[in-house]
Amino acid sequence: MSETIFSKIIRGEIPCHKVYEDDHVLAFLDIGPLSRGHTLVIPKEPAATLDALSDESAAALGRVLPRLCRAVMKATGASAYNVLQNNGALAHQAVFHVHFHIIPKPDERQGLGVGWPTRPIDHGDAAALAAQLRDALG
Numbered sequence: 492m493s494e495t496i497f498s499k500i501i502r503g504e505i506p507c508h509k510v511y512e513d514d515h516v517l518a519f520l521d522i523g524p525l526s527r528g529h530t531l532v533i534p535k536e537p538a539a540t541l542d543a544l545s546d547e548s549a550a551a552l553g554r555v556l557p558r559l560c561r562a563v564m565k566a567t568g569a570s571a572y573n574v575l576q577n578n579g580a581l582a583h584q585a586v587f588h589v590h591f592h593i594i595p596k597p598d599e600r601q602g603l604g605v606g607w608p609t610r611p612i613d614h615g616d617a618a619a620l621a622a623q624l625r626d627a628l629g
């Protein structure tokens with residue numbers, strides 16, 4: 492995959508407000524926060540989207556994400572937050588290096604605004620789709 496701004500941050504060529512680092516993961520404050528404490532958590536592996544990430548990096552991210560959420564809550568005083576992970580330009584991804592957003596939701600006005608246009612499930616289609624998904628998992 493191509494070089495992104497996050498590769499430069501990992502290498503220390505671009506500064507960031509670092510929150511956490513280990514062999515596989517880096518966390519730092521978002522430069523355009525939706526609320527105070529908006530934190531990005533990224534693997535050091537340069538995968539563009541989550542589906543392209545190795546099990547090792549995924550496990551390292553999963554291990555540390557809850558701890559980072561607790562730290563963001565403790566430091567900001569927020570008790571609500573969203574964890575957001577965008578894949579693909581259509582899904583609002585702007586930087587093509589996997590990243591999780593931890594976004595405190597201190598009140599109605601700040602943080603992530605979510606549209607959730609649900610429809611009732613079609614059970615006929617759902618049965619076929621679940622079978623397809625099990626198949627795809629192999």
Ligand code: 5GP
Nearest residue numbers: 496507519520521522523577583584585586
């Ligand atoms: P996406 O829409 O791809 O999920 O979000 C990318 C995020 O990266 C945005 O929230 C944006 O503010 C953040 N971002 C982009 N460039 C930089 C940067 O150079 N430094 C930091 N700290 N955050 C960045």
